[in-house]
Amino acid sequence: MTRGRTSTHGAPPVVRAADAAWMEHAACRNLDPETFFPIGSGLPAQRQARAAKAVCRPCSVREQCLRWAMRAGHEEGVWGGLDADERREAQRRLRNPADQVPEQVPNR
Numbered sequence: 001m002t003r004g005r006t007s008t009h010g011a012p013p014v015v016r017a018a019d020a021a022w023m024e025h026a027a028c029r030n031l032d033p034e035t036f037f038p039i040g041s042g043l044p045a046q047r048q049a050r051a052a053k054a055v056c057r058p059c060s061v062r063e064q065c066l067r068w069a070m071r072a073g074h075e076e077g078v079w080g081g082l083d084a085d086e087r088r089e090a091q092r093r094l095r096n097p098a099d100q101v102p103e104q105v106p107n108r
């Protein structure tokens, strides 16, 4: 971690101690944290975000990571397979359950 961001791979020791159980299983734990923090919105940043999400997709602690990031209010980077816009949308839906799209449409 080079810019003071917190992540599973660059979290401050106090955070690591509290969440070490799941962080030790992070698929990204040995990767460059910068991979998860694309800068800007251009094609290179979009490619970088896709690469980060590809690491997250099979990660066994994806759910814990996403919950932790949303609780901590992280506004940058890819966490739990979601970028900042996707996390904001998820937060919005959590606050407004009526906006949630049902996973299955009931049979009529």
Ligand code: SF4
Pocket (backbone or CB within 6 Å): 008, 026, 027, 028, 029, 036, 055, 056, 057, 059, 060, 061, 062, 063, 065, 066, 078, 079, 080, 081
């Ligand atoms: S979900 Fe992604 S960011 Fe979170 S621990 Fe797994 S690989 Fe890392």
